Amino acid sequence: MANFTSTYDGVSDHAAYTCDLNAPKITGPFFILIFILSIICNSLLLCVLFIYENLKNITNIFILNLACSDLIFTITLPFWAVDHLHHWVFGDFFCKFLTAAFFVGLYSSVILLTAMTVDRFITVVLHNWPISHARMKRCAIGACIAAWVISISASLGDAMKVKVESWDGKNYCYNDSEDKLGRYLQVSLLFFLPFAIIILCYSAILMKVLQGLNRKKSRTVAVLLCIVAVFFICWGPYHIMLLITSFYEPKGCKAKEQFNIAYRICEMLAYSHCCMNPLLYMLSQKLRKHLLNLLRCENVGRKNRERSSSLNTSVTQNVAFSVQSSAD
Template identity: 65%
Template sequence: MSEYMMAVDHSNELEYVCDWINFDTISGAIFILIFIFGLIGNILVVCVIFIYEKMKNATNLFILNLACSDLVFTFTLPFWAVYYLHHWVFGDFVCKLVTAANFLGLYSSIILLTAMTVDRFITVVLNTWPSSQLKRERCAIAACAAAWVISIGAAVSDAVKVQVDVKIDWDMNFSTCEAISDISDVQLGYYLQVSLLFFLPFAIIVFCYSAILKTILQASNRKRYRTIVVMFSIIAVFFICWGPYNILIFIQAFYEPRGCYAKEHMFIAHSIFRILAFSHCCMNPVLYMLSQKLRRHLLQLLRCQNAQKKSTDRGIGQNTSVIQNVAFIAQNSAVILELPSK
């Protein structure tokens, strides 16, 4: 719940923004929409991979885990929607649980993206995995397991720092779910979070994809690298969504805005970047559809019942036609046999 209050001596334009735009209400409403699209999209991706794709494929393993990571993050959005539309009404335990799930989805996504990028780098640039496909699959499973273990540990560490706090605003009591700790601990936590779990993976990914793109541009046949394009789009969208939010968190950890004017702009930027970051969980399913194979499987999944019905009807129709043709031929044969000879 935002504690921001506008000063009286603001310019008319800024007063208009503050008076007529409630970012908490807008955030809550958008979170509900993101939850609906993210839930449907990621469930469809999981179903497509389980039904049509090989689970032993390293790329499919990474995409499946990314979809599960997005689902974990998506399930937290209804709680945050209620929080910003009203206040925190779910108690201290749920506050810690939702916070842990929120960070778990974020941390696991970026670690999985980094692992997937390194896998592509080894395959395309170093060209050492194809001779041992089984070894690559085992390394992918180990990387996914490590990503979840590291993410769970980091998420629990962050969740311990939050608790429900009752505050008074304009003679009204409302509950918040936020970090309650010494300011130096908060700054150190933000610094480690942004440095180790955003900027460091970002540097690794930039290095790997620079080498991958260089290798692709030098290759004569680029069609087999379509998977690289899909994965590159997934990673680019991730950093476009989460980049501004994490950079702002890094700035807020070491910079305290002075005056209502600066605080207002910081609050508006934080609200917009938070919406952009949270919307990422419903974008990956759209990016997965850049793959022709996944798009074809999705159409098969969505049209499964209709296709089966049409196939059944077609089979019945064909059988009926065959029976009619046989009967017609038999009838003609009987007529021919009955004709008197001259």
């Protein structure tokens, strides 16, 4: 059987290790590829946000936090890759720490996407609602803080359930908890409940769009809808597999092998999500333009020249004022 990392596995007991349930050989290299793509894409996105975009914009606040969430998730991938290619060699502390990081990235993404969807719902559907932009911004910042607090708190529970044990001379980082009800409730509350909220919000948003929305807003809504859709396409099958493991355990090696293959396919699809968001943001013409400017270092140099010119002008004005004051 493949080494159990931070993910839940319904067939991780000792008996399962007597069957040939090793992870596909492509899994480890695939994780390394996703790690490289995610680091590059999310780092470029952060550079674009900090250099060209207005971080006081509510949507950009959410995008910034989502990029950080993806990067936190991404840093765990090389460790899981080594685990799949070999076995767990990083000790008990890193088993718990990386499990926590894994779930912080996962939970924060779900909560941030839900908050972003609610923000779009208020902006598009409840646009006549008497709420100021400043208050909306405070609510967005509060939602981001809440997302991190909730995800960190929930991930600590997951981290405490994993441990390193040795079988046949190899170490495995795995979840030995038998609390299937707790697993079911956590998956429901932190995945399917946000999914239901997002479906309801976007149903109302799409109805409003069909009634006639200006082109700029409809484009923004389309990009965010793609982001949410890709998230649930990537993570949905994985969470369905988690629910299945809560009440079903395959009998016999053949059934366990087939179940393990399905699980690993869903796992690879889910893990690939961390590099998807930056690619989806490139649907925005403005962000594509910013990225090209960043790669050519055009506006960066221009901004530095403008900043230098402004500083020189200010110094010149101060000197002139001082000379004039002395003459008087």
